[in-house]
Amino acid sequence: MPLTRWPLPALLSWGAAWLLFMQLQRLGVSPMSALLAAAFLGAALAFFHSARWRRLMVALGFPLSMLLTGGAAAWPAWAWLLPLALLLLAYPRRSWGDAPLFPTPRHALQALSELLPLADGERVLDAGCGLGHGLRELRRSYPQVQLQGIEWSPLLARLAGWLCPWAQIERGDMWAQSWQPFGLVYVFQRPESMARVWAKARAEMRPGASLVSLDFEIEGQVAQACLELGGRHRVWVYRLPGPAR
Ligand SMILES: C[S@@+](CC[C@H](N)C(=O)[O-])C[C@H]1O[C@@H](n2cnc3c(N)ncnc32)[C@H](O)[C@@H]1O
Known part of the structure; x- marks a missing residue:
């Protein structure tokens, strides 16, 4: 299966986030900093996808899998604000009035x-x-x-x-x-x-x-x-x- 064929990119992105999370902890980084870094990696990788549902799946895969594996028990209450913070970073309040991110499709400007x-x-x-x-x-x-x-x-x-x-x-x-x-x-x-x-x-x-x-x-x-x-x-x-x- 080619590397770009869905859902392989999502699985690879989640894997990369988990790998980063585990490696950072192995290096002595605190669980919360490792979690933030891995969640940011997942969010950044999500932007390689043009379809919104794919971006959401890639970005949310790591935090959701943490939840499902019980890792969330160790989170402080404010960690639940993380997805909101990521969203605000990608779409600051001011740009809501103009346009959110929708990418120009491939070859749209070729003529x-x-x-x-x-x-x-x-x-x-x-x-x-x-x-x-x-x-x-x-x-x-x-x-x-x-x-x-x-x-x-x-x-x-x-x-x-x-x-x-x-x-x-x-x-x-x-x-x-x-x-x-x-x-x-x-x-x-x-x-x-x-x-x-x-x-x-x-x-x-x-x-x-x-x-x-x-x-x-x-x-x-x-x-x-x-x-x-x-x-x-x-x-x-x-x-x-x-x-x-
Ligand atoms: C529909 S997207 C288009 C993205 C890109 N031009 C493309 O065609 O792929 C609109 C973009 O405009 C940005 N935007 C909205 N208001 C803006 C402003 N006042 N100044 C700069 N960028 C703004 C949004 O953050 C968003 O990324």
Whole structure:
């Protein structure tokens, strides 16, 4: 069975968490620190999966197996806050108002470079880059550009930096960052954010630059193109007409 075939990745992740837990204790680390480290490892490995239910299974496998084997009896009461702390680290309260993590599907942006050719070294931003799935798809289409990502969640930003060493990734608020230097800004946010995204693009991006949105169109604006990806996904492409008045 190939190593990537489900459920082998889940079993390997749980095994890795248990191994870390046992090794750390053997090295004299306290059970609670070993538990925290192993739970963090499980949560980090979960982000390699795009389906939400798989991420949950990988992340929760180690703590649940601890519970089932009776290890929980030794936990202090506050240890039950651990899953909540992990969740808040991945999705800080502030980013709930924009969009939680949903990754750009593979090959979603492959038709983009024909429609929107970009010069070598052009700067391209994934605003709210999550774990870097959008950046990877942009790189497939535009291997010659300079890719940047910004992500509010410190955990996701750190992991994205690690998973996409060829991109420049910053932890920060995409609304506070200037989009002026970018020839293309890519967003995969939520319908309610799109009016604000367009207002920001108009105010800051240069005429002729492009704004690309996965799935969510900008109400009241005529798109340069809408690429149907099959299923429920669409890529909306907008060209900046001129400086905001
Ligand atoms: C739907 S996910 C898209 C992830 C990535 N762009 C992709 O396509 O694979 C939206 C991401 O935007 C991030 N986000 C939400 N609000 C943000 C903000 N104000 N500044 C930076 N990132 C934000 C979320 O944490 C989440 O990771």
